[in-house]
Amino acid sequence: MPEAPEVQAHAERMTTALKGKTLTKFELLSFASLKTFSPGADEATGSRLTTVDRRGKCLILNFDNSQSHIVHLMQGGRLRPDPKRSRKPRFGLARWVFDDDTAWLLTEAGTERKAGVWAVAGDPLSHEPISHLGPEASTLTQKQVDEILESNSKRLHGVLRNQRVMAGLGRMLANEICFAAELSPFANTSKLTTQQAKRLHAAIQSVTQLATDHERTLEDIGKSVDRPSKVHNREGEPCVECDDVIRTVSYRKYTVYYCASHQTDGKILADNTTSKFLK
Numbered sequence: 224m225p226e227a228p229e230v231q232a233h234a235e236r237m238t239t240a241l242k243g244k245t246l247t248k249f250e251l252l253s254f255a256s257l258k259t260f261s262p263g264a265d266e267a268t269g270s271r272l273t274t275v276d277r278r279g280k281c282l283i284l285n286f287d288n289s290q291s292h293i294v295h296l297m298q299g300g301r302l303r304p305d306p307k308r309s310r311k312p313r314f315g316l317a318r319w320v321f322d323d324d325t326a327w328l329l330t331e332a333g334t335e336r337k338a339g340v341w342a343v344a345g346d347p348l349s350h351e352p353i354s355h356l357g358p359e360a361s362t363l364t365q366k367q368v369d370e371i372l373e374s375n376s377k378r379l380h381g382v383l384r385n386q387r388v389m390a391g392l393g394r395m396l397a398n399e400i401c402f403a404a405e406l407s408p409f410a411n412t413s414k415l416t417t418q419q420a421k422r423l424h425a426a427i428q429s430v431t432q433l434a435t436d437h438e439r440t441l442e443d444i445g446k447s448v449d450r451p452s453k454v455h456n457r458e459g460e461p462c463v464e465c466d467d468v469i470r471t472v473s474y475r476k477y478t479v480y481y482c483a484s485h486q487t488d489g490k491i492l493a494d495n496t497t498s499k500f501l502k
Contacts, residue, residue, distance in 0.1 A: 227277070228438045230282060232435060242273065242274060246267050249292075250320065258341045264340060271287045273285045278353040280296070292340055300329065300338030301329070305328035314331055359389070371412070372415055372423075395456075401481065437451055454480040457480060462485055
């Protein structure tokens with residue numbers, strides 16, 4: 224799933240390409256992809272697009288009639304220019320057509336079929352699917368990080384990915400942040416020391432910034448396997464910080480990557496969900 228850096232860079236690209244253009248048509252290609260019924264998504268027709276913003280992992284297309292279209296790409300969704308304007312595009316969910324006869328198409332590959340559009344009026348931040356989100360991970364202060372750690376007695380990797388606690392991070396960034404902070408992905412957040420909390424805050428800032436800088440060099444949202452990483456998707460490879468190798472803990476829907484020597488004092492985490500993990 225695209226995380227905050229990928230979505231942020233894409234929002235900036237879309238703003239550059241579409242700012243000031245008037246929406247002439249909104250085409251719903253898959254009924255289930257529109258998650259709201261009022262206001263109608265086509266009520267933005269005739270309005271100019273002012274900006275494309277980001278909140279968490281969502282894109283927000285803002286129009287000058289006080290309406291916004293919130294787009295959640297989920298796992299396999301993409302929102303790209305659509306020069307062909309095919310009547311039945313493969314994986315097509317929705318299409319935005321503008322007054323210069325350009326169009327952007329929302330598609331979703333894979334089997335999950337969860338990507339969608341929320342048409343909202345007024346402040347988009349007060350509406351689902353973003354109203355419940357926690358503060359942006361990339362802008363957290365040390366004080367906010369400390370408060371999050373104190374109020375969540377859970378495994379660090381899970382807390383980093385909890386969008387209600389902090390928004391924008393996913394599996395890859397959680398792996399990279401734990402590695403950069405030299406912390407076990409299964410460390411109990413409420414038991415981290417002051418020094419560990421400082422390392423965590425610094426890692427969140429540096430990892431998200433480096434990822435965003437990379438995404439800004441691309442013309443589209445890149446594939447997960449192509450994103451720069453030190454541990455993610457590197458099982459069995461040498462650790463870049465020591466002589467150990469990258470190991471994993473695998474779950475049904477995701478994998479945790481870590482270096483035992485660098486993050487868990489050499490202790491190897493058992494590869495199943497019922498084990499007693501390192502705290």
